[in-house]
Amino acid sequence: MSAPTDVLVVGSGPNGLAAAVTCARAGLSVTVLEAQPTIGGGARTLDLGLADGVVHDLCSAVHPMAWASPFLRAFDLPARGVELLTPEVSYAQPLPGGRAGVAFHDLDRTVDGLGVDGPAWRSLVGRLAEHADVVVSLAMGDRRSVPAGLLPRGVPTALRYALGMAEQGTPAWSARFRGTVAPALLTGVAAHAITRLPSVPAAGAGLMLAALAHAGRGWPLPRGGSGAIVAALVADLEAHGGTVVTDHRVSSLDDLPPVRAVLLDTDARQARRIAGDRLAPRTRRALDRFRFGAGVAKVDLVLSGPVPWEHPDVRRAGTVHVGGTRAQVAAAEAAVAAGRHAAHPTVLVSEPSVVDPGRTVGGLRPLWAYAHVPAGSDVDVTDAVVAQVERYAPGFRDVVVAARCVPAARLPHHDANYVGGDISAGAMDLRQTLGRPTFALDPYRLAEGVYLCSASAPPGPGVHGMGGWFAARRVLRQVFDVRELPSLAPGPGGRRR
Structure with a gap:
C-alpha cells in the first residue's frame, strides 16, 4: 500500500x-x-481436511441471485467462466409420512404436484415469477428510491407483491391454502430470514426466492x-x-x-x-x-453416497428445507427467537453433487447444512442435524463418513460480520x-x-x-x-x- x-x-x-x-x-x-x-x-x-480432495462451501452454497442480481447480471458470471448449474428441483420441503413439497424449476410441474393447492400457488407465486425482474428490483433496491423500470409497467406486480407480503406475513398466511404441502413449501423458503414466522420481511424474502425458483434459470450452484x-x-x-x-x-x-x-x-x-x-x-x-438476530450453526458433512430422501423428487433438489409442516417450522423459529434450541430445528441442506458430480471425489461427497439456533449458541448441533435429516431420509446416518460443526458463537472467527452467528x-x-x-x-x-x-x-x-x-x-x-x-x-x- x-x-x-x-x-x-x-x-x-x-x-x-x-x-x-x-x-x-x-x-x-x-x-x-x-x-x-x-x-x-x-x-x-x-478444503476443510474432512476427506482428501473434498471441498466445502463455508457459508453460501446455492445462489438464487446469481442470475437475478442486477449487479451480477451486468458483471456476467458465465462470460467469465463461472458455470452456473441449475438443478431440476430448486428446493423441496420433506414432510412426515413420505410426502414432500417440491418446487420444480418448471412452474406447471410444481402446480401439478401441489394438488388442491396448485391453483393457489400459481396465483400467488407463479404470477410473481412472470415478472420476477420487478420483484427483484423492489426487494434488491436501496430502500430510498423508486427502482428503475418500476413505473409504470411494474406497478401491478408491485401491488401483487405487497399484497402477498401482507397475506403471508400475518396470521392470515394460510387462508388461501386448503392442504398442508403448499404452505409448508412456502414456509421453508421464508425461513431463510431466520426470524419469527409469520413476518412481513420473511414473507418478502420468501416470495422473491420462491418466484426466482420458477423464473429465468432457477436456483443455481456454481460448478466447483x-x-x-x-x-x-x-x-x-x-x-x-x-x-x-x-x-x-x-x-x-x-x-x-x-x-x-x-x-x-x-x-x-x-x-x-x-x-x-x-x-x-x-x-x-x-x-x-x-440489532442482530438469531444465529445458525454450520455443519459440514462428508457422505459415502447421496442422501436417501424418502420422497424420490427431493433427491433432485439443490436445496432442501428440513423442518416439516408450516406449524412445525413456525414453532421451531419461535423457540429460537425466544433463546431456546428447538427440539426439531429448522435445517437447510444442500448436496452440490446433485448437479455438480465433480464435487464427488473418490466416492465421497460434501453435504452443506446449517441449523437455526439462538444467538451466540455454543452448542455442537451435529447430532441434531443428522437426526432431523434422518426423519425424512431413513438410513442417512449410514452414509455419514465425517462431520464438523461450527457453533454460532464461533462463526465470527470465520467472518466477523456474523455476530452471534447471525449470517444476515x-x-x-x-x-x-x-x-x-x-x-x-x-x-x-x-x-x-x-x-x-x-x-x-x-x-x-x-x-x-x-x-x-x-x-x-x-x-x-x-x-x-x-x-x-x-x-x-x-x-x-x-x-x-
Whole structure:
C-alpha cells in the first residue's frame, strides 16, 4: 500500500468485491483489506481436511441471485467462466409420512404436484415469477428510491407483491391454502430470514426466492463451489489495477494511510467502532441501536453416497428445507427467537453433487447444512442435524463418513460480520428491513469519505453484490464526481480517469 490509493475497501465479501470492482473500473486505484487469510467472506470454498480432495462451501452454497442480481447480471458470471448449474428441483420441503413439497424449476410441474393447492400457488407465486425482474428490483433496491423500470409497467406486480407480503406475513398466511404441502413449501423458503414466522420481511424474502425458483434459470450452484464467484470478481479487480491484501485486520480508520474514500464491508457495529469519532454523534447513536438476530450453526458433512430422501423428487433438489409442516417450522423459529434450541430445528441442506458430480471425489461427497439456533449458541448441533435429516431420509446416518460443526458463537472467527452467528449481519425485522442500518436518507454514507457497503446496508443479506454496488456508485458521484457509471461487462471496460 505504499503507492497512493484512491479507495480502500475493508472486507472481501461479495459486497466488498462488488464495490472494489466498480471503483476500479472507473479508473480509481483500489486496495481491498481482508482480515482472514482467505478471500470471499460468506462465499468461500475450502478444503476443510474432512476427506482428501473434498471441498466445502463455508457459508453460501446455492445462489438464487446469481442470475437475478442486477449487479451480477451486468458483471456476467458465465462470460467469465463461472458455470452456473441449475438443478431440476430448486428446493423441496420433506414432510412426515413420505410426502414432500417440491418446487420444480418448471412452474406447471410444481402446480401439478401441489394438488388442491396448485391453483393457489400459481396465483400467488407463479404470477410473481412472470415478472420476477420487478420483484427483484423492489426487494434488491436501496430502500430510498423508486427502482428503475418500476413505473409504470411494474406497478401491478408491485401491488401483487405487497399484497402477498401482507397475506403471508400475518396470521392470515394460510387462508388461501386448503392442504398442508403448499404452505409448508412456502414456509421453508421464508425461513431463510431466520426470524419469527409469520413476518412481513420473511414473507418478502420468501416470495422473491420462491418466484426466482420458477423464473429465468432457477436456483443455481456454481460448478466447483461458491468460491468461483469470488475468483471471478478478484480476477476482474486485479485486471483493472486493484489489489487484495489478506491477513490485514482494520481496527480503526486511524490505522489506514491517507485515502479519499473508505468502504466498509463490515457489520454496522464494526463500522461504528472502526469509524469512531469520524461519525457524527447522531450516527453513532443510531448504529449503537443496530440489532442482530438469531444465529445458525454450520455443519459440514462428508457422505459415502447421496442422501436417501424418502420422497424420490427431493433427491433432485439443490436445496432442501428440513423442518416439516408450516406449524412445525413456525414453532421451531419461535423457540429460537425466544433463546431456546428447538427440539426439531429448522435445517437447510444442500448436496452440490446433485448437479455438480465433480464435487464427488473418490466416492465421497460434501453435504452443506446449517441449523437455526439462538444467538451466540455454543452448542455442537451435529447430532441434531443428522437426526432431523434422518426423519425424512431413513438410513442417512449410514452414509455419514465425517462431520464438523461450527457453533454460532464461533462463526465470527470465520467472518466477523456474523455476530452471534447471525449470517444476515443484522436482524431481519420490519424496522431493520426498511431502515438498514439507520433511517438516514443515504443509508451508505456514514461520514465524509466513509461508506458502509455490507449486508448491514440495503438490500441486506445474500450473495448479490448490490450493497457494494450501490455504495460504490455513491462514492464515485459524491467523492470523485464521476457521473458516468463504468461498464461491468467482461473485457477492458470502465472509464479511465
